[in-house]
Each structure stands twice: as structure tokens, then as C-alpha cells.
Amino acid sequence: MTNNIQASAANDRGNRGGKAILARFWKWEASGILVALIVLGLALSLATDNFMSSYNMSVVARQAAFVGLVALGQTLVLLVGGIDLSVGAAAGLSAIVGSIALTQWGIHPWLIIPFTMLFGFGLGALNGVFVAGLRLNPFIVTLATWEIFAGLTLVITKGYPIRPLGEAFTVFGQGELFGIPLPVLIFGLAAICLIWVLSQTRLGRNIFAVGGNRDAAILAGIRVKAIEFLAFGLAGMFAALAGILFASRMDAGQPSVGEGWLMGAITAAILGGTSLRGGQGSIVGTVLGALLLAVLANGTVLMNVSGFWQRVIVGAVVLVAVLVDLLRRKS
Amino acid sequence: MTTHSGKGAMVAALTALCMALPANAQSQADLITPVEDELTFVFIPKVIHPWYDVVREGGQFAVDELAESGIKIEMIWDQPPTADVADQNRRIETNIGRQPDGLAVACLDQATNSQLLREAKEAGVNVYTFNSFCDEEFPFVGQRDSYGDGYDLGEYLAEHLGGKGEIGILAGSLTATDHVERIKGFKDALKEHPEMKIVFEQPDNDVLEEAVTLTENALQAHPDIAGFFGSNASNPIGAARAVKNAGKTGEVAIVGMDDLPEAVDFVCDGTITALKAQRQWDIGYWAVRYMVAMNQNHTYPMDHNTGSRLITQDDCGE
Numbered sequence: 040m041t042n043n044i045q046a047s048a049a050n051d052r053g054n055r056g057g058k059a060i061l062a063r064f065w066k067w068e069a070s071g072i073l074v075a076l077i078v079l080g081l082a083l084s085l086a087t088d089n090f091m092s093s094y095n096m097s098v099v100a101r102q103a104a105f106v107g108l109v110a111l112g113q114t115l116v117l118l119v120g121g122i123d124l125s126v127g128a129a130a131g132l133s134a135i136v137g138s139i140a141l142t143q144w145g146i147h148p149w150l151i152i153p154f155t156m157l158f159g160f161g162l163g164a165l166n167g168v169f170v171a172g173l174r175l176n177p178f179i180v181t182l183a184t185w186e187i188f189a190g191l192t193l194v195i196t197k198g199y200p201i202r203p204l205g206e207a208f209t210v211f212g213q214g215e216l217f218g219i220p221l222p223v224l225i226f227g228l229a230a231i232c233l234i235w236v237l238s239q240t241r242l243g244r245n246i247f248a249v250g251g252n253r254d255a256a257i258l259a260g261i262r263v264k265a266i267e268f269l270a271f272g273l274a275g276m277f278a279a280l281a282g283i284l285f286a287s288r289m290d291a292g293q294p295s296v297g298e299g300w301l302m303g304a305i306t307a308a309i310l311g312g313t314s315l316r317g318g319q320g321s322i323v324g325t326v327l328g329a330l331l332l333a334v335l336a337n338g339t340v341l342m343n344v345s346g347f348w349q350r351v352i353v354g355a356v357v358l359v360a361v362l363v364d365l366l367r368r369k370s
Numbered sequence: 371m372t373t374h375s376g377k378g379a380m381v382a383a384l385t386a387l388c389m390a391l392p393a394n395a396q397s398q399a400d401l402i403t404p405v406e407d408e409l410t411f412v413f414i415p416k417v418i419h420p421w422y423d424v425v426r427e428g429g430q431f432a433v434d435e436l437a438e439s440g441i442k443i444e445m446i447w448d449q450p451p452t453a454d455v456a457d458q459n460r461r462i463e464t465n466i467g468r469q470p471d472g473l474a475v476a477c478l479d480q481a482t483n484s485q486l487l488r489e490a491k492e493a494g495v496n497v498y499t500f501n502s503f504c505d506e507e508f509p510f511v512g513q514r515d516s517y518g519d520g521y522d523l524g525e526y527l528a529e530h531l532g533g534k535g536e537i538g539i540l541a542g543s544l545t546a547t548d549h550v551e552r553i554k555g556f557k558d559a560l561k562e563h564p565e566m567k568i569v570f571e572q573p574d575n576d577v578l579e580e581a582v583t584l585t586e587n588a589l590q591a592h593p594d595i596a597g598f599f600g601s602n603a604s605n606p607i608g609a610a611r612a613v614k615n616a617g618k619t620g621e622v623a624i625v626g627m628d629d630l631p632e633a634v635d636f637v638c639d640g641t642i643t644a645l646k647a648q649r650q651w652d653i654g655y656w657a658v659r660y661m662v663a664m665n666q667n668h669t670y671p672m673d674h675n676t677g678s679r680l681i682t683q684d685d686c687g688e
Contacts, residue, residue: 337464
């Protein structure tokens with residue numbers, strides 16, 4: 040009898056523990072996206088022959104890495120309550136300048152990536168000056184700089200790619216380490232750095248504080264303008280990193296690099312639970328968001344979904360994810 | 371005698387060996403690999419566009435024809451919704467992972483597409499390029515002489531306008547080599563006519579609505595404009611809609627590429643002066659045929675020029 044009572048109490052504790060874990064998981068802003076990613080992955084591995092092949096997995100990871108890098112920067116800007124529409128064009132312009140630096144200015148191939156990241160930071164900082172310094176609307180400022188960056192890319196290249204970039208440089212985009220494509224490793228490393236910064240440093244706490252309540256952050260003595268400036272600068276830097284890695288991958292500085300990355304970057308961040316109003320979000324969520332988009336894009340091709348329907352499906356998934364997020368917040 | 375007979379036997383044996391050699395060597399027919407399983411061919415065009423529907427029709431005709439001889443083919447069209455280089459490259463990468471028996475790509479961007487097509491070849495995929503030339507290392511079926519098309523249309527327009535007048539160019543996509551080459555050819559043709567002046571040149575990115583807007587702007591900015599050149603299949607239609615809406619049919623000449631139904635209607639009502647039409651049905655037909663040939667270890671051409679023909683109002687009665 041006593042044994043039965045003890046067993047029942049243990050079961051109750053177990054159930055409560057399980058429920059608590061579930062509740063905590065459900066509270067986590069990226070819970071929905073993780074579930075969606077697992078379900079989608081399982082469905083595709085059952086429905087297609089090639090989805091789980093090592094080649095396809097590396098393709099998916101690499102595709103997620105480029106948009107994901109841009110999305111990391113976008114997440115920082117969204118966290119401080121801004122938005123950067125120029126990231127795709129910044130990636131393109133940076134990739135072109137980096138390619139020119141490599142092929143025409145004679146900069147060493149190993150220095151091209153840091154050089155391009157610095158250039159990208161400069162582009163982002165330009166947005167930061169207007170948004171943080173002059174308090175202009177980030178949507179309008181970055182819409183304008185998007186056009187400027189994209190236009191400059193065409194002015195410089197006249198539409199022609201800059202190539203070849205040479206094996207000493209293409210290794211960064213085409214190479215692998217332990218079977219994992221280097222861009223994927225760089226993406227992972229960047230994500231880990233940002234997770235650490237946001238969760239373990241004062242800078243990270245200040246980023247959330249500025250986006251959560253700008254006025255309160257000013258009153259708390261946080262250097263709000265400096266934080267906003269830095270967020271835009273880093274967004275430009277991550278975009279540039281994605282752009283130059285893509286150029287390395289393709290052995291060409293291509294004027295159209297980054298054209299389609301803006302929507303992907305914003306979508307990945309939002310899917311991962313980052314709020315458009317600032318102050319809420321996570322890097323893990325953004326990484327999962329980028330992965331979900333890449334899996335979705337890959338899956339629609341493998342399932343022979345018509346190009347007409349692919350955009351409808353991606354849009355619908357985003358809508359469902361936002362609705363799930365709303366339900367989660369309400370509960 | 372013995373020696374003679376030995377020599378004779380040796381000669382006879384050598385003769386027999388020589389005669390037998392061709393029979394024992396591999397017959398050339400043995401070089402051909404029979405196709406027993408269903409083949410999967412993936413076509414990746416530059417963008418979803420009615421022009422490719424005709425390519426697809428030609429491909430489907432070849433598929434049906436081959437089915438009668440026992441060769442089954444699944445033809446998949448993976449079409450980017452917009453002419454986005456990154457999107458097209460993502461599709462190429464994904465389809466390499468599918469390991470199709472043939473991958474046919476219309477290159478949107480020579481440089482980056484070539485890199486991925488090289489990777490496809492390394493992964494053992496039979497690669498064919500169509501419509502838009504990519505690189506000498508990949509077999510190609512389509513109209514290779516885009517420069518010639520542009521040049522011919524330039525000459526035709528110059529002749530039509532009497533060798534003078536202001537001209538506008540709808541430049542299509544700045545990264546598509548066929549568009550770029552056509553414009554180059556067109557400009558070179560106009561160089562022979564010093565009284566013809568290019569006053570407007572803008573990319574429409576192969577989007578019809580953009581071509582309409584650009585033409586409207588050009589008509590406003592240059593009221594004396596005498597003619598337009600469209601570098602792809604969409605923009606002559608865009609130019610024609612704008613010119614017709616402005617009530618300038620017949621006053622402003624338009625030359626451009628391809629024979630989409632609406633473009634041909636505009637030729638027949640006099641809005642479009644001339645079109646250079648590619649034979650895209652043939653492109654689809656031969657792409658399928660050649661990819662089958664690759665799977666059978668047949669030889670195939672590295673460059674099959676399907677050419678193009680001029681369409682004017684004279685052809686409307688046909």
C-alpha cells in the first residue's frame with residue numbers, strides 16, 4: 040500500500056516535471072520553429088529519396104549559412120528596435136569591393152575577408168549615423184541606402200562579374216573542414232559569438248534594453264546611440280561577410296549577390312521569434328529560422344512543387360509561424 | 371617442305387588472326403549503353419516565362435516520341451519565379467543532390483552558373499545548357515549568335531527609319547549574357563548610321579511592367595524618339611503597350627526579340643516593326659534528345675545553333 044502511494048507520488052512529480060519542461064519549452068520564443076523544422080525534416084526525409092543524403096544536407100546547410108549570416112546582423116538591428124533593408128545590397132557591394140581588392144589592389148587573399156567585413160561595417164555605420172545620430176526613420180534610411188548600394192554595385196561593375204578570384208581565396212567558400220562546408224562553420228562560429236555576447240555581456244543586456252524601452256534605457260544611463268550605431272554597423276559587417284563568402288564560393292564577385300537575401304534575413308529572424316518592435320528575440324531562433332527557410336526551399340524543389348506555388352508556400356509558412364507565436368505569447 | 375608448310379601455316383594463321391581482329395575487337399554498336407530505367411531530366415530556366423512554355427512543349431514532344439521507342443523520361447521543370455541569380459543557383463545545387471540523369475540549365479549568370487555546373491559534372495550529372503550560352507566546356511543548344519540578332523535588328527531599324535532618329539534601348543537584365551550581347555550587336559549596327567542617336571538605355575530586368583513604365587518615361591523625356599530596341603522577349607511587348615497607349619502606333623518603331631503571341635499580335639497591328647524569333651521549340655526538343663544521347667553514350671554536339679528568323683508584318687498573312 041505504502042509502495043503504491045509512493046509510486047503514485049513519484050508519477051505525479053514526474054508528470055509535473057514533464058509538464059514544467061513542456062511549459063518552459065513552449066515559453067521559449069523559438070519553440071515553434073524548432074518543432075516545425077523537425078516535422079518538416081521528417082516529412083521530407085520520408086517523402087523524398089535525396090533529402091537526407093550527405094550532399095543535400097551540406098547544400099541545405101550552406102544555403103542557410105549565407106542568408107543566416109545576414110539574418111544574424113538583421114536580428115541585432117531588430118533587437119534595438121530598428122530594421123535594415125539595405126543588408127542584401129550591402130552584401131553585394133561589399134562582395135564587389137572585396138573582389139576588386141583581391142584582383143586589382145593586390146590585397147592578400149587571407150586579408151580579403153576581414154577587409155570586406157570592415158568595409159561592410161562602414162556601410163552599416165552609415166545607416167547608423169542617420170538612424171542613431173540624426174534619429175531618422177530606419178525604414179526610410181535603409182530603403183534609400185539599399186538603392187544607393189545596389190546602384191553603386193552596378194556603376195562599378197557595369198553588370199559584369201569580377202572573376203576569377205583564384206584558388207587561394209575560393210577555399211574559404213568552397214572548402215570543407217571535417218566534411219562541413221567552411222561557410223557553415225563560419226556561420227556557426229558567428230552565431231556562437233553572438234549568443235555569448237547577448238547572454239553573457241553587458242553589451243548584450245544593453246541591446247535588449249534599448250529595444251525593449253529606449254527611454255528607460257536612456258534614463259538608466261545606457262549609451263543608446265552608440266548601441267544603435269553598433270547594431271547597424273554589425274548588420275553591415277555580417278552582410279559583407281555573407282557576400283564575400285558567396286563570392287568565394289562562386290569564384291566570382293557577382294553584381295547580383297545578395298539581391299534575394301533581404302526577405303530571407305528578415306523572415307528568418309521573425310520566424311525565430313525576434314520581435315519587430317525590438318527587445319525580444321534570440322540568435323538560436325534566427326539560426327533555426329534560416330535553417331527552416333533553407334529546408335523549405337530545398338524541399339519544394341525536391342518535391343517538384345511548381346515555382347508558382349513555392350512563394351505561396353513560403354509565405355503561408357511564415358504566416359503560420361507568426362500565428363503560432365501569437366498563440367504562444369497569449370498563453 | 372616442312373619449312374614451307376610451317377611458313378604457310380604461319381601465314382594462314384596470321385591472315386586468319388588479322389581477319390578475325392575486327393570481329394573480336396569491340397563493335398562500335400557495343401559502345402552504346404541501352405537505357406532501361408526511367409530517366410529523370412531537370413530543366414532550370416532563367417525565370418518563369420511564357421517563352422519557356424514553348425521550350426517545354428518541344429521537350430515534351432521529344433519525351434513522347436522517345437516513349438514510343440521504349441525510353442521513359444520524367445521531365446521536371448524547376449523554374450525560378452523571378453530572374454534571381456541566387457535563387458537559380460540554389461535550384462542548381464539542390465538538383466545536383468537529386469542526381470538526375472540530365473540537368474539542362476539556361477544560364478542567368480555565366481560566372482556563378484558555370485561554377486555550379488562544373489560541380490554537377492564532378493558529381494556525375496550529365497549537364498546541358500540551353501537558351502543562354504554559359505561556357506565552352508558545357509554543350510549548348512540554342513541561338514548562340516545573340517550579337518548577330520542585335521546587329522540584324524539594328525540594321526533593320528536603321529533601314530526602316532531611313533538611317534536617322536533618336537533611339538531607346540530596353541536593356542533587359544544586365545547580367546544575362548544574351549541580353550548584353552544583343553545590345554552590343556545593336557549598338558554596333560547603329561554605329562554605321564551616324565544620324566541615329568541612342569538617347570535612352572535602361573534595364574527592365576526582364577519584367578514586362580518595368581518595360582512599360584520605362585517606355586512611358588522615355589516617351590515623355592524624348593518626345594522625338596523614333597524607335598525602341600527590346601533585348602528580350604518581354605520588353606518589346608512592354609514597349610508596344612506603352613507606345614499604343616500613347617497613340618503613337620506606327621509613329622514610333624519597335625524592334626525586339628522573340629515571338630510570344632502578344633508580340634506577334636503587335637507586329638500584325640503595326641505597333642512592333644520587326645521581331646527576331648528564336649526556335650525555342652527546337653531547343654527543348656533537342657535538349658531532351660541530346661541528354662538521352664549522353665545517357666546512351668552517343669556522341670552529341672557541343673554547340674547546336676538553332677538560329678533565329680525575322681518576323682515582320684509580311685508574315686502575318688501566313
